[in-house]
Amino acid sequence: MQIWGKFFGGVIGFMFGRFFGALLGIWLGHQLDKRMAQNSALTRQTQFFNTTFAVMGHIAKASGRVTENDIRIASMLMDTLRLDSLARKEAQQAFRDGKSADFDLLYYLRRFRTLTLGRREVQQMFLEIQIQTALSDGELHPKELNILRTIASELGFSQSQLDALLKRWQAEFRFQQPSSNAPSEHDAYHVLGITPAASDQDVKRAYRKLMNEYHPDKLVAKGLPQEMMEIAKRKAQDIQAAYERVKLARGMR
Structure with missing residues (x-):
């Protein structure tokens, strides 16, 4: 088995x-x-x-x-x-x-x-x-x-x-x-795998790296079954939300 x-x-x-x-x-x-x-x-x-x-x-x-x-x-x-x-x-x-x-x-x-x-x-x-x-x-x-x-x-x-x-x-x-409050800035940094000391460029780089890892084409190449694409989409949403929270705190565009 x-x-x-x-x-x-x-x-x-x-x-x-x-x-x-x-x-x-x-x-x-x-x-x-x-x-x-x-x-x-x-x-x-x-x-x-x-x-x-x-x-x-x-x-x-x-x-x-x-x-x-x-x-x-x-x-x-x-x-x-x-x-x-x-x-x-x-x-x-x-x-x-x-x-x-x-x-x-x-x-x-x-x-x-x-x-x-x-x-x-x-x-x-x-x-x-x-x-x-x-x-x-x-x-x-x-x-x-x-x-x-x-x-x-x-x-x-x-x-x-x-x-x-x-x-x-x-x-x-x-x-x-689930919370009525916006995601914690501190936690958002950890979701992105960086610290508040990171530069704006580092923030963007971390975000792009994570989003790239969860790109459907990359996941299919790794042998991930099509049924798991929904999990990838949800993870991408988490990464996006964390990035938006950090951008807001930093005043980034």
Whole structure:
């Protein structure tokens, strides 16, 4: 059963479908489906799948107790992935394993690191999935942060790299919330991947780069299925809104 592509595409689209990870996850999933079919696919896929849900359970428990919202999120993710009954039971058990007091996070992470064969993009995807889990309620508990730091360290990401990912995901989370107020200027900068110190030219360059990445022709060339074009359009709308917010604040034309 090929689940890598389904997992990557489904989880990122499910958690924050309008965010950067959606399209990247789906593209990576397509590539991984092809690669893993040639190299002990089932074993690696199953280990990755179970590790991801186990660590999600561990993060959910970190704030003190697993809430109904945590369980709902895990269940909705399983629904989105269209797991069959057996796979769903395995995912539920992995999630429960992660909640246990004796859960060996380091063992799971080191096994995962070996499993991914040094694929940096896969390791970052895993880290971002866990970041999204921690931020699912809009807050980041200190114990959740400590777990994320452990994950980043074991996978070879620096503190500054983790901080950058956290800022981006926190900004995009806030940027997506329905509100009567205009999007935050601070968050808009993070959506564009730049800081307020950037020059006007840097702002324009960042905007053009992002819009170019989400151009339909480029996405088709990367193997993205036509069905995902709507996600690309929504992401482009987010980028456009962030750019307009920054332009307004700067008085740019």
